[in-house]
Amino acid sequence: MRPPIRTAALLTCAALVLSGCGSQFGSNEKTEQDDSARQKLAMMIAASTDAEADSLKKAVARWEKKTGHQVRVQVAQDLNQQLGQALAGGEPPDVFYVTSDQFANYAEGGSLYAYGDQVEADGFVEGLRASFSHEDELVCVPKDSSTLALAINKDLWKKAGLTDDDVPTDWQELEDVAGKLTKGDVTGLVFDPTYNRVGAFMRQSGGWITDDGQQKMAADTPENLRALTYVKDMLRSGSLKYSKQVDSGWGGEAFGKERAAMAIEGNWLTGALRNDYPDLDYRTVELPGGPEGRGTLSFSTCWGVAKKSAHHEAAVDLVKALTAPDQQMTFAEAFGVMPSRTEALGEYGTAFPESAAFVAGTEYAEGPVTLPGFAKVLQQFDTDLAGLRTGDPEKILAELQRNGEQALADR
Numbered sequence: 195m196r197p198p199i200r201t202a203a204l205l206t207c208a209a210l211v212l213s214g215c216g217s218q219f220g221s222n223e224k225t226e227q228d229d230s231a232r233q234k235l236a237m238m239i240a241a242s243t244d245a246e247a248d249s250l251k252k253a254v255a256r257w258e259k260k261t262g263h264q265v266r267v268q269v270a271q272d273l274n275q276q277l278g279q280a281l282a283g284g285e286p287p288d289v290f291y292v293t294s295d296q297f298a299n300y301a302e303g304g305s306l307y308a309y310g311d312q313v314e315a316d317g318f319v320e321g322l323r324a325s326f327s328h329e330d331e332l333v334c335v336p337k338d339s340s341t342l343a344l345a346i347n348k349d350l351w352k353k354a355g356l357t358d359d360d361v362p363t364d365w366q367e368l369e370d371v372a373g374k375l376t377k378g379d380v381t382g383l384v385f386d387p388t389y390n391r392v393g394a395f396m397r398q399s400g401g402w403i404t405d406d407g408q409q410k411m412a413a414d415t416p417e418n419l420r421a422l423t424y425v426k427d428m429l430r431s432g433s434l435k436y437s438k439q440v441d442s443g444w445g446g447e448a449f450g451k452e453r454a455a456m457a458i459e460g461n462w463l464t465g466a467l468r469n470d471y472p473d474l475d476y477r478t479v480e481l482p483g484g485p486e487g488r489g490t491l492s493f494s495t496c497w498g499v500a501k502k503s504a505h506h507e508a509a510v511d512l513v514k515a516l517t518a519p520d521q522q523m524t525f526a527e528a529f530g531v532m533p534s535r536t537e538a539l540g541e542y543g544t545a546f547p548e549s550a551a552f553v554a555g556t557e558y559a560e561g562p563v564t565l566p567g568f569a570k571v572l573q574q575f576d577t578d579l580a581g582l583r584t585g586d587p588e589k590i591l592a593e594l595q596r597n598g599e600q601a602l603a604d605r
Contacts, residue, residue, distance in 0.1 A: 233508050235265045236287040238280070240273035242462070243469075249528035250516075257515045263508050265289075281305045284502065288509045292334055292498035294325055294562040295569045300498065301328035302566045302605075307499040308333045309510045313517075317535050319492075325561040326496040334496035335517055336534035338525065340460040341555035342394055342490045344368075344482070348475040350375060350455040362482040365398070365424060372433035375455035382433040384454035385445045387580040389572060390562075391458055394491050395421040397560045398484025403575075403598065408565055411602065414595035420485065422587035429583040436580065450474060460493060461552040465530030478551045492559035494534060532556075566605055571597045 237254070241247035247269050254265045268287070270276045274296055280286040281300065292300060300306050310332025315323060322336035346361070354374045362368040372382030385391040389403070396402055401417030404410065428434035435454075442448035449457035450471035457463070458481065467474055481490050497513040499506060515521065519541070522533035526542050532552060533539045543553040563572065574597055578590040 231262065233263045233505050235263060235289060235503075235505050235508060235512065237265050237267045237512075238270050238273070238277055238287040238290040239267065240270045240291055240293075243465070243529055245465070245469075245529040246525075246531075249525055253516055253521055253524070254512070257512055260515075261508070261511070263512075265512065281500070286500040286502060288500055288503040288505050289512055290498050290500070291337070291495045292326075293495050294493070294564050295572065297326055297333075297496065298328065298564045298566040298568070301333050305501055306333050307501045307503065307506055307509075309499055309506070309513070310335070312510050313514060317537060318517075319534055319536055319539065319556055321492055321556070321559055321561045322494050322534050325492075325494065325564055334498045335513065336494040336496050337517065338494055338522070338531040339534045339539065339556060340462060340493040340532060341552045341559045342391070342458055342460055343478045343480060343551035343555060345449055345457045345459055345463055345476055345478050347449065347452060347455050348477060350380060350452065354455070361479055364482050365484055368482045369428060369431075369433065372428065372456065373431065376433045379453065381435045381440055381448075381454050383428070383456045383458070384435055384437055384440055384442070384448040385458040387436040387438075387582070388576045389579060390491060390493070391445075392422070392425055392579050392582075393560070394458065394481055394489055395425055395484060397489030397491070398481070398486060399424075399489075400484075400486030402560060403563050403594065404565070408563065409602075411595050411598040413598060414591045417486070418591050419587055422582065422590065424484075426582050426585070426587055449476070461532050461549055462530060464546075464549060468530070478548065480551045480554055488558050490555040490559045492556065492561050565601065567601045568598070571601050 239247070239250060241250070251267055254267055258264055273291060274293060277290055286305070308331050313335055315332050318335055319339055322339060323332055326332065326334050326336055356371060356374065360371055362371050375382035396418050399417045399421040401412065401415050401421060403413050405412045425434070437443065437445050437448050440448045440453040442451065442453060445454065445457040445459050446463045446466045448454040450467055467476070480488065497516065499509045499513065503509055517535065519533070519535050519538040522535055522538040523541055525531055526533060533542050539553060539556065543550060571594070575594050578585060578593065582590065
């Protein structure tokens with residue numbers, strides 16, 4: 195599985211309606227529920243790999259055989275844009291992936307059918323439930339779970355004279371080993387220039403973008419300044435580089451091609467390395483702690499059900515089947531994703547001990563910011579982080595604070 199794909203910004207519903215955009219899902223105009231024995235549902239997903247799409251289609255086929263219903267699965271090329279058009283056109287798919295950056299927009303806009311009270315909500319990881327709740331109501335359940343960890347190239351580690359005792363547990367140790375590993379064409383540490391990586395250092399420093407309830411901005415703080423300054427210092431030293439600086443599309447590619455001795459990536463890295471770099475000898479460990487302790491980030495998408503769907507009961511039943519513990523383990527084996535159910539997550543940790551660091555991170559991971567109209571705020575933050583090596587951390591955080599406050603005021 196590859197890293198979370200950054201899709202195009204969602205077009206506004208008003209613009210879509212004015213431009214006459216429709217959708218391919220013309221069977222859902224009616225809002226009354228279809229009680230017929232056999233129903234035809236439409237599903238839209240965004241698969242990061244062929245393995246994900248194939249595994250999902252097989253799971254759907256098993257549900258079709260069991261229930262007699264039919265499901266047409268569409269793999270979107272640009273999920274946010276295509277789904278946004280379908281929702282705005284009034285003819286959405288019945289079931290679909292909802293990304294964390296668009297969840298709040300859809301929930302507040304009334305596009306999602308809230309079915310959290312129809313599932314065993316307590317069975318899902320608490321932090322992920324919070325990410326997909328709106329006005330204290332679980333709207334859609336997380337389909338899987340991902341966290342960040344530190345990947346280490348064992349061969350390069352050994353060549354640098356490092357041992358197990360040198361595995362970094364704090365910022366100073368991370369800086370030290372990154373420096374020792376940086377030599378010739380190899381950079382000690384590589385990751386992508388986004389808040390989905392740098393944000394882990396913010397959490398380790400005791401900061402974050404918003405307050406705990408995502409009601410107020412909390413970006414322009416000494417804790418976040420300390421985190422960005424630390425990352426900037428490592429960038430200036432050359433022991434840390436962003437993926438593009440080492441001619442790589444993402445951190446996993448840099449790590450797989452041994453342009454990076456260490457990388458900060460999610461558990462999708464394991465599947466990518468198994469497929470593309472099967473001979474690479476590496477290990478993963480929990481991210482080093484910062485001044486305020488351990489910190490990592492969690493990622494997921496949720497299974498959305500369209501409010502305008504005429505097949506709510508069947509759609510929710512399909513989601514239940516796709517998020518059952520045994521099915522989540524099947525997905526894990528097929529394309530490396532971690533389960534979002536606590537029961538299955540424990541089983542996953544036993545079955546895949548090499549992923550123990552990712553599993554451990556779920557206990558203290560920070561979920562994504564899910565606020566309406568916040569996508570552009572985070573996109574600008576990512577743009578600023580890309581220039582952090584020569585940029586001013588104070589100005590970057592001040593702009594993030596200002597843009598975030600404006601977005602909250604416009605709600």
